Amino acid sequence: MDVSAYAAARCAVFRAACGAVPGAALVVASFIAIGTAAHAQRATAHDASSRVLVIDSVRVVDVAAARTGALQRIVIRGDMIAAVTNLDAPLPATVDVLLNARGAYAIPGLVDHHVHLVPRQASALERAARGGVTLVNSMAGDARVAGEYARQVITKELAAPEIVYASVLAGPGFFIDPRFRGAGVGFAPGTAPWAQAMTDTTDLVRAVARARGSGAEVLKLYAMLDSTLAARITNEAHVQGMRVVAHGTVFPARPLQLVQSGVDVLTHVPYLSWQGAPSVQADDAFKRAEGPYASVAVDGAQITTLVDAMVKAGTALEPTLYVFLARESPAVMRAWSLALTRRAHERGVPIVSGTDNLIGSDTAALPNIHAELAYLVEAGLSPAAALATATTVPARVMGRSTTHGAVATGFVADLLLLDANPLEDIGATRKIRNVVLRGRVLGR
Ligand SMILES: [Zn+2]
Structure with missing residues (x-):
């Protein structure tokens, strides 16, 4: 099987599995590009742990406080942010790279908490890093594939997002389906x-x-499990x-039962509509996107009870x-998904x-x-709140709140330099001047 056919087959495996996705597998690698990037990286890896990068005259976006401050200097040593200082503080004795970032806004590297990794995806992963994603959570797939990418990221063979991955559990009835075979x-x-x-x-x-x-x-937790x-x-x-992410409904277990079970995250907002279904059977897992949207109001009693239980449990x-x-x-699914996202956030x-x-x-x-962030703003989140969903919130959910999700001293040096202020317009996350990935400035 050639590369694209293999990727397409893997797409078929997970398209239905995740509820969707034209283009999910359109991540076939360009091997020439990978080889070049990996070679260049290895050539400079010997002194990477002590290399000093200074980003000067930048406005750091404090996502949690939804504000930007005065012009500052970010000092990065190796993979980590060593200091964020005023411009009149003394420079480090040795500076390997000095980047004048006047006019730029610094935000933390973006987290995509729901991806799927497939073989021969290396160049797409590197492209994602150049586009601002510095940490991903792979939600289903072959752990041998995810683990190998994760290893290459650690060794810096791959200039790609840091990788965390999941193991899938479901009822036996779900494995008769060929989607998991790959x-x-x-x-x-x-x-x-x-x-x-x-x-x-x-x-x-x-x-x-x-x-x-x-x-x-x-x-x-994928499908066909009772509460x-x-x-x-x-x-x-x-x-x-281990942390637990559950599909919004895992059939027959409903969302509220999953929240009461203590799961950490419910994924796929449309599936929460099943909370209001008259009955939920295991086999409904195969038609999970066809929720009872028209008959379940996002501000009705059942969904309100669910949302308030999530708040209380921290789900x-x-x-x-x-x-x-x-x-x-x-249209009914789109409207329901946007409305519940807004209500849950509020x-x-x-x-x-x-x-x-x-x-x-x-x-x-x-x-x-970047499109997900725009949809969240469309749903009704402020740009700052949307930005938090890809920075501070996933850092906390992933147990990394002291190292990820902020441009601050002692944090991993994953950050984006933007040409506009994302607190004013979330579209600014697309206006990337530079991406710094674990202390390295990536080329565009
Ligand atoms: Zn998925």
């Missing part, structure tokens, strides 16, 4: 450590340990130090608007950005996180 090559359906079929008699301690042993930090099993899995995951909502709105989809639910489709095949195009 992600579990070499394993019988439902037996790969990163894609396991779960029943009431599964040894949960072992299943979670296997998932964790595959390198996954996250468990994704009792979802709660038991979530509890064991937390005991073993984040990952709407993944891009994957539903960037293609033809029913009542205090933490919102996390995820695209379900990191970047398209057009090599001139930016990653889709």
Whole structure:
């Protein structure tokens, strides 16, 4: 099978799996570009840990406070931000690269909390980094693939976003579907450590340990699990130090039951409509995008109870608007998704950005996180709140709030320099002057 056919097949695996996605697999790599970038990177890697980069005369955007300050200087040593100072502070004794950023706004690197990684995606990953994405959460796929990319990012063979990935759990009925086959090559359906079929008699301690042993930090509850099993899995995951992301409904477990189970994130906002369905069966998982939108009001009692339970439990909502709105989809689903995103945000639910489709095949195009941010503003979030969904909020959700999500001393040196202020217009995130990835200035 050639590269594009393979990618297309993998697309087929996850298109239905994630509810969608024209272009999801259009991330076929340009091998020439990868080779060149990797070679250039290795040539400079020897002294990278002590290299000093100074970004001068920049306005740092404080996402949490929704404001920008005076002109400042960012001092980066190796991978980390060593200091953010006034311009009259003394320069470090040694400066390897001095970047005059007058007129630019610095924001933290963007997080896409919902992507899928496939083989031969290296150049697309590098393109995503040049387009401002510095950390991704891969929500389903082959852990061997995600793990290899993650390793190459750590060794700096790949100038790509830092990678965290999930292991998928679902009822056995879901693995009769061929969609998971590509992600579990070499394993019988439902037996790969990163894609396991779960029943009431599964040894949960072992299943979670296997998932964790595959390198996954996250468990994704996918489909065909009842509320009792979802709660038991979530509890064991937390005991073993893993986070849990659940589809908005996992059939028959409803959203409110998942929140009460303690899951950390509900993903795909349209699926929350099933909270108001008269009945929810396991088999409904195969038609999960066809929720009862017309009959379930986002400001009705059932959804209000759900939203308030999320606020109380601290459950984040990952709407993944891009994957539903960037293609033809029913007007009623679009309106419902935007309205619930707004209502959840207004009542205090933490919102996390995820695209379900990191970047398209057009090599001139930016990653889709920029479109997701625009959709969130369309839903009713302020530009600052939208920016938080791809910076401070995912940093907290991913357990990285002391190292990611801010341009501040002691944080990882992942940042974007923009030509306009994103607090005034979220479209400014597209106006990228430079991306700094773990202390390295990336070429455009
Ligand atoms: Zn997905």
